[in-house]
Amino acid sequence: MDLPYRRYFEEIPCYVTVQDRGFRVVDSNRRFREDFGDPEGRFCYQVYKHRHERCEICPVDQTFQDGQGHQNEEQVCTLDGREMSVMVYTSPIRDETGAITSVLEISADISDVKRLQRQLKESQRRYRLLFEEVPCFISIQDPELRIVDTNRSFKENFGGFQGSKCYEVYKHRDEECVECAVRRTFKDGKIHHSEEVVTSIQGKQMNTLVFSAPIHDSDGEIQYVMEMSTNITPIRELQSQLESIGLLISSVSHSIKGLLTGLDGGMYLVNTGLQKNNQQRITQGWEMVQRNIERIRGTVMNILYYAKKREPSWEAVAAPALVEEVCGLIEPKAREYGVALRRDVDGGAGEFEADAKAMRSLLINLLENSVDACRVDTKKPSHAVTVGLKGFPDHLVFEIADDGIGMDRRTREKAFSLFFSSKGSEGTGLGLFIANGIAQAHRGQIGIESELDKGTRFVVKIPRSRKEPDQGGKPEP
């Protein structure tokens, strides 16, 4: 080699070797000798890799074979034991006849690049892990609201719906939502939030708090929008419970005020009756006291029933006996108000599977409602409440009919609403709500037929068995 070129060869800031067909290092530059020692005719694989036989994949060999330049990434080890990643380039050296006599191999240290690559990969892995494990539902959406990526929590709750539209997956609907946080973020590039009700693949409804954030490409354009939803159902449930409690308190205190006034009245009549020695007034007053105490008892029982969600205790209950028992409880009150209590009971109606306590509550609530409807009706000279029971093969029908004040349409439609009462200061709006809840717990229902000034008929239909009739034949989901 001519002297200037020899100098250039020596100073190249890479590891340069010349190898013969046997992979013996026949020449090398200074940088190579500094880090790997003088090769002294040793083989490439001995010097670079401290091994005894040639490598399986060898770019030098490939160049000898096809006369082309090759490249490969290799892991090498310096004389002092330092591991190093190198990029190897090879090139043939030919004689005057064009035959390949040796191969020039240049290796560049790429350890720093490799380290950066590894770090990048690791940080990508970590971000992916974070994305996957965040305890909310994350989806990445394109401008058509198509889902292009989702995290684990999303997949578990809404399935692997990649490629589907957001509204199809979250809401099972065919059209875009009217107010869409993702759409707004695509428009203005800002973070938006909304509250949504979504349905999981298990069919569970969830209240979610949704945040949408833009994902920009390298040109600063919004390529995707990340949509992050947090399940806030427990908070909403708590909130509605608190609202219910608030309503309960205001409804109950309103009712109690009415009952206290009745008690005051009774006391006034008893006291003044005693002063005036007026026996009739004393009796009238004492009845008022008893009546209002009875109502307070009923109110308190309903509050307790409402406040404490208890597990039903199922047993076989004889329907005619239940009706008779309830009639016996209500009869004194009905008699007091001059309301006749009639029975139209099918004695052979038989048994049904029920929570006896709850069913008793249901019937008493309806009966009290009917007696009250008669009591406040001043338009008719006399009143009657009829309690009916009919047995059918798979269900029972209880009927409670009165000829009291009746309900207008609004009252009829809202009769089972919690805290709705048409009784002014007397009602808490709990009784029929609870009765309806009990019917539903028995897979039954309560129908109302009512006309203002004519009267009301409650029809309670309860299946004999609390289980679905075809449940045994169905495979478990």
Add this chain to the structure above:
Amino acid sequence: MAADKKTILIVDDEPDVLTYLSTLFEDGGYATVQAQDGNEALSKVKEKAPDLVTLDITMPNKSGVKFYREMKESAEWRKVPIIIVTGVSGDFKTFISTRKQVPPPEGYLSKPIDKTEILNLVKKLA
């Protein structure tokens, strides 16, 4: 003498309250008339021309509020003082007293009723 007695119309859907107030007022030297809803109250007003009305505002059928408005819009009955007696919270007093269409009630009492208070108020207004 009976003709000298002033007449009070008691409007309440709760029979016990009607019994209570009518006994109380009669013991206090008044004649009483009872009505269980707004419709009945209006016909009793026409029939008996009471000197004062006590009115519950939460009743079925025709609400007390509607009866109140009809009374105060009628040239004939506007002057009859009305005491509202209710279990609804105090906010209602603010509500009914700030309606532009109707004047505020002459009296306002919350249930449970203080009997001295209501008798004094009746004495003052009737």
